[in-house]
Amino acid sequence: xGEKLSQALLAGRLELPTCQRCSNVQYPPSEIxxxxxxxxxxxxxxxxxxxxxxxxxxHYSLALDFDVNSPWPIASVKMNAGPxxxxxxxxxxxxxxxxTLVPIIDSIGDGVFxxxxxxxxxxxxxxxxxxxx
Ligand SMILES: [Zn+2]
Numbered sequence: 001x002g003e004k005l006s007q008a009l010l011a012g013r014l015e016l017p018t019c020q021r022c023s024n025v026q027y028p029p030s031e032i033x034x035x036x037x038x039x040x041x042x043x044x045x046x047x048x049x050x051x052x053x054x055x056x057x058x059h060y061s062l063a064l065d066f067d068v069n070s071p072w073p074i075a076s077v078k079m080n081a082g083p084x085x086x087x088x089x090x091x092x093x094x095x096x097x098x099x100t101l102v103p104i105i106d107s108i109g110d111g112v113f114x115x116x117x118x119x120x121x122x123x124x125x126x127x128x129x130x131x132x133x
Contacts, residue, residue: 009110010103050099055094058070059071073088073089074086075087101113107129
């Protein structure tokens, strides 16, 4: 299930495993529904809206791409669809800031979440990952 999620993010789609029995959206990905234990999960498009729970600025990292571009904002976001995800952000986001989750590709080519107060800034966020280390 995690592989399908990664493929969707890499293809620019925000999709998460969703239970076909109870409609519960799953994250992190799992093979069975955390709510009803059904194994009928499908990776489907979901509401990208959410609100920031907390945000941290990473000032030091052993990963060079994060260290060179520090401080690097990381936010926990409560999705309207239910799950809480960690997402890269352009700047520090205050608690309860309304954000849109967007798929971005990180420096090692993995699909990850971005959280933006203004969805028009998606390319700007993606650019942070395209910098030379
Ligand atoms: Zn379920």
